[in-house]
Amino acid sequence: MKIGIIGLGLMGGSLGLCLRENKLISKVLGYDTDEKNAKEALNLGLVDELASFKEIKTCDIIILAIPVDAIVKVLKELKDTSSNTTIIELGSTKKEIIKSLPKELKSHFIAAHPMAGTENSGAKAAFKELYKNAVCVLCESEAAEVKHRQRAVELFSYLGMQIIFMNASAHDHHTAIISHLPHAISFALANFVMKEENKKNIVHLGGPSFKGMSRIAKSSPAMWGSIFEQNKENLLASIELFQNELELCKKMIQDDDEKALKKWMKKANALRDIL
């Protein structure tokens, strides 16, 4: 079994690194439009070989580990792939991708979202443990054949992932709240703090709290710009509801209502029972 990975960054590169250890896979081929990054991926041993886009098309499994707008484009170029090839995309949004899916690919296409990642990007950010113990959401498009669905389940479970199923609309709604909104907040916090503060103060006062809250503001604009656009409606709704919550906090401080403030904080503490 031959695997072709399109996009050799954090996600694709880490996947290649893991899959090279799988004895049932004869070869992990890699493709990246950024030649320098592709070479780096090869040098780091993330893939067995680099390949042309045409060669990638002949693989048994093709993985799309690229920004969500690029996924929409590349799927069109994969129209003529054999229906025996499983095409798996790893995007963070689903509805737009599934909506734009060429009908020729419906029987062998799988939409997957591994809930794993770091703020780093590119081949050098890849590491073998990225997927271990993380959740992988599979948004089954009903038209996909059982053998392709099973391949995807086998592949992600081999990585040590916990697999859950969700439809595309639900996925985009919930990830807007739980993943995309936190990114919007972190980008906004980082930008605000760097506008207000000089480097020295950030270095001195940026303890573990600020570091934790601003870490994902270091994430790739190419990746997150397209996610924000593709999940526009859900994300805007989430930002507005979050703004209300923050306004509530402001109001309690303004009113010197420390009792209510502490109660509100205690409510937030309930997250301990969940995560």
Next chain:
Amino acid sequence: MKIGIIGLGLMGGSLGLCLRENKLISKVLGYDTDEKNAKEALNLGLVDELASFKEIKTCDIIILAIPVDAIVKVLKELKDTSSNTTIIELGSTKKEIIKSLPKELKSHFIAAHPMAGTENSGAKAAFKELYKNAVCVLCESEAAEVKHRQRAVELFSYLGMQIIFMNASAHDHHTAIISHLPHAISFALANFVMKEENKKNIVHLGGPSFKGMSRIAKSSPAMWGSIFEQNKENLLASIELFQNELELCKKMIQDDDEKALKKWMKKANALRDIL
């Protein structure tokens, strides 16, 4: 040299644990109004002995590791302490504390803010490495005698901390932006997400991004409620400026201005060069 720690939680307990190794310190005494927590601190070896408030007053150094509103109260009860005793408070706000400082304590009082902590609280949260390599801000009140200032520097440098000096107003202004605002945001995010989502979705979709952004929402309400109140004006100003930044993000999404959005994200990426 005898040290007395008032408040045997994460901060006080971790400090006791470290100081017990210091050969120049003959005894680390601990005091906590929560008897159960005090016993736990003793059992965990965070202090050598528990002591009464009266005994604590006889120590060479007294550390106040309690919420900022409690610091204001306890300082009044320490009025009659010998001027040879160094009183060090570890609060996250400074202006209100220094303003309320009894004049009897001015010559032997040090306001310190170790930029260290976790979301956990209580004696069982303490650990020896908490202060290692973190920054400690010293807000020198001009009236403090040199010997007390030197003692504080020696103590915090023994913990492996990097010491910096800042006046109280500047401290409160900058920590509002870099530390207190991130806490307000995290509490708001956690509360919003728990209102909108069930436990199952949070568990499944709460990857490293959400975990990082909501971690400090698990922090102690007793501690943070008082910080928000004592640093009210600065925090409100910070929240408002942050709200503007988030509004900017929303606007770019609404306008489908992906180019501007990516540029804004790239700006936030500059944090890589600082932290």
